[in-house]
Amino acid sequence: MNQRATSRRGFLVAAGAGAAGLAGGLVLSDAGSSTDDQPSLATEADSGFCADMSTHHVQALAMCQRVLGRDTGDAVQAAAAEVLQTQAIEVGMMRAWLTDWDQSTSPPETVMAWMGINEGAGMPRAMMPGLASDDEMRSLSLAEGTAQGKLWIELMRAHHVGGVAMAEAAIELVSADKVRRLARTQVDVQTFEIAQYDELLSTVYS
Helix, strand or coil, X not given: CCHHHHHHHHXXXXXXXXXXXXXXXHHHHHHCCCCCCCHHHCCHHHHHHHHXXXXXXXXXXXXXXXXXXXXXXXXXXXXXXXXXXXXXXXXHHHHHHXXXXXXXXXXXXXXXXXXXXXXXXXXXXXXCCCCCCHHHHHHHHHCCHHHHHHHHHHHHHHHHHHXXXXXXHHHHHCCCHHHHHHHXXXXXXXXXXXXXXHHHHXXXXX
């Protein structure tokens, strides 16, 4: 690997460690809360956001599983490991909250109604902003080497853009403080990762 690629990998790993610390700190701060955000305070926006973002995250985990251990380049391996760790933690949190609120943890067929999309009717799950299509996921599985790494970055970048938009809406619409804190963390972490992906696409994976 050339020096430029090595420096980009070091940058990505260091930044990823900071993102993991941010997400991990959120888990610890919420795990011990016994009085904040009782289940009765959850609104349609709280439960809708958690259900939709969990579904969104699950595809990101699948993307990561398709590239980890493959010869994509060190930067993508580090980035995929970070997304897998952070978003798996967040899925666990959101599903635990849904269970506390007596809401289903199964992927919803209709999403984003809580955001007022289509006058509150929502949209089919497959149309969620940022979700990769079945063909794109198949292409990611079949690609090899740095071509697979580049495709992962492109798909994950689009995925994050959709996730950030949803989290930004949640910051304004949800009622539970812990859900709003999580949404803010997601905006911060994923916005930073988008910038990392842009740099990798313009240098190492150009």
